[in-house]
Amino acid sequence: xxGKLDQMMQFNEAALSLRGxxxxxxxSNMANADTPNYKARDIDFGQALQGAMQRSSGGTPGNAAALxxxxxxxxxxxGRSSTGLSAPLMYRMPxxxxxxxxxxxxxxxxxxxxxxxxxxxxxxxxxxSQIKGLLSAIQS
Amino acid sequence: MSLFNVFNIAGxxxxxxxxxxxxxxxxxxxxxxxxxxxxxxxxxxQVVFSAQRMxxxxxxxVKVKEVVEDQTAPRLVYDPKHPLADAKGYVxxxxxxxxxEMVNMMSASxxxxxxxxxxxxxxxLLQKTLSIGQ
Numbered sequence: 001x002x003g004k005l006d007q008m009m010q011f012n013e014a015a016l017s018l019r020g021x022x023x024x025x026x027x028s029n030m031a032n033a034d035t036p037n038y039k040a041r042d043i044d045f046g047q048a049l050q051g052a053m054q055r056s057s058g059g060t061p062g063n064a065a066a067l068x069x070x071x072x073x074x075x076x077x078x079g080r081s082s083t084g085l086s087a088p089l090m091y092r093m094p095x096x097x098x099x100x101x102x103x104x105x106x107x108x109x110x111x112x113x114x115x116x117x118x119x120x121x122x123x124x125x126x127x128x129s130q131i132k133g134l135l136s137a138i139q140s
Numbered sequence: 141m142s143l144f145n146v147f148n149i150a151g152x153x154x155x156x157x158x159x160x161x162x163x164x165x166x167x168x169x170x171x172x173x174x175x176x177x178x179x180x181x182x183x184x185x186q187v188v189f190s191a192q193r194m195x196x197x198x199x200x201x202v203k204v205k206e207v208v209e210d211q212t213a214p215r216l217v218y219d220p221k222h223p224l225a226d227a228k229g230y231v232x233x234x235x236x237x238x239x240x241e242m243v244n245m246m247s248a249s250x251x252x253x254x255x256x257x258x259x260x261x262x263x264x265l266l267q268k269t270l271s272i273g274q
Contacts, residue, residue: 020142027149027262028200030255034202036188110254
């Protein structure tokens, strides 16, 4: 019974978690806008969400970029968030070159940051409305 | 939770940019200091940033690795009446380029503002997260 509740919210929970992770990556890019040789990173959200859903449903991981770790000393690629979802970090292609090797473009990053924040709020709204739907079903 | 890391990341960037602004202020204040406690004319200082991993691979903050002195030769100004003029009448003035320092200052202020925005956005998202289901 609790399993069914988990399953119902699983998609939105995974989406929200990935949005939070992406927010971190974008904030890191903005913080390192002046660091020489820093390369801007990002997460491909669609692919990462698909990979997370396939992993949690027990199917074969569709994310071919995930590293297989067979020994305890192997490092894993990409960031591991606290929920264990690992979204592979990719590099952003810069539009303009720069002398110090830094590929962060502030306009792109601010754009993506604002976009991601709105989508995070949308995810929150979806979860809220799911919960409210359940509550109204219980109370009626 | 991942969004809390944004505070650390933005905080590290704000600290580094304010250090950079401090260095710019020092350079501008000492643009005419022909001598210092070491007896040498003031040399312009610059900060060197380096990325610093904070926790997971997603979170990369920034810190000031070191403050280096600009190694270009001091400007020589002809002024034989100056007490510190050398045998030929030249005084060694600091190698501070005021225009570069102003540009640095503008860049540091913009970066600081951007990171304050990032921190505010993360704070409002977290506050909205706290009110799920209500």
